[in-house]
Amino acid sequence: MLEQLPRQLQPFQGVDHLLNGVDQVITTAPEYHPNPDERILFPLSALFAPLSLTPAGQSAFRHPEFSTALRGALTAWCAFLDSPQSRQVLTETGNGWLTPQAAEQNRLHEYVIPDRDAEHWGFTSFNDYFHRRIRPEARPVATNPKAVVAPGDGTVLRVDRNIGKKAVLPLKGRPYALAEMFNHHAYTDQFIGGSAVQIVVPGTGYHRWHAPVDGVVRHVETVPGHAFSLAHPTGPVPTAQEFSLTTEAASNTRGLIFIESSDPTVGLVCLMPIGMSEVSSITITASQGQQVKKGDELGYFSYGGSTHVMVFRPETKLTFSDSDGGDVSANGQLFQTG
Helix, strand or coil: CCHHHHHHHCCCCCHHHHHHHHHHHHCCCCCCCHHHHHHHCCCHHHCCCCCHHHHHHHHCCCCHHHHHHHHHEEEHHHHHHHHHHHHHCCCCCCCCCCCHHHHHHHHHHHCCCCCCHHHHHCCCCHHHHCCEEEEHHHHHCCCCCEEEEECCCCCEEEEEEEECCCCCCEECEEEEEEEHCCCCCCHHHHCCCCCCEEECCCCCCEEEEEECEEEEEEEEECCCCCCCCCCCCCCCCCCCHHHHHCCCCCCCEEEEEEEEEEECCCCCCEEEEEEEECCCCCCCCCCCCCCECCCCCEEEECCCCEEEEECCCCCCCEEEEECEEEEEECCEEEEECC
């Protein structure tokens, strides 16, 4: 892979240099930088992005043994980000995430802070900070009884209508069949001809997700991610962000949460939280048979990029509040039904 890179794009002096870079990443937590150009939110993707340009890289990322080795590195980094040692970046000085500038930019006043007077503000790890809870008053639940609310903060990337069983949802830079995304679940046929909306979650934003409708949780499932598999980059040199959004990794796990709405005009809804990059993992806190209200927490992402996909049956008639795009906030009205 390294030999196939143009000299001006070679970031490593050899395999040992590359492996040392991986070792450094998995034993550190991402820092905040006042200058956005200096923030490296996806460090592993930054290491591997240039290699995706080579024929050998395309082959290697699809190789089971390579993927297994990379999965081990991702797992080790996830364990580190869950450990107290990862709090080294949760400081009020330097490039810490608790500095006044970082706190203002990330709107920490909207979040539940365990103990503002304690070291690291009471957070037990970097991931504990990353998937911090929001204050209820900061994300009030829409009061319109016909509203379907946004499951989390983000930007509406796309809306697809009249989707078919074998039709594709272009997620993460490559197409997926609906049956594939649903892991071939028996509910798949109910959604043929329906609609899907994808909401991309900002890397430093709010990473918990909430029930979009009142109803009963009929099925929950976590579908493991796959080995690295690259889509085509949009430019000659993919950025770390672009690379991370166009790969399938062990971190690209997705959840399936099917909720039967108490509103018969809505019916069955599927919420799919998807880890999009780095070690992004999902934790589903909802359980099968649970009664939920709009805004009830269903789970959260740990560190990494992420997205939500909501899929509706063809019988569910949806009207957007404003348009098919734009920023949305958790628990705010996304659609009106009927």
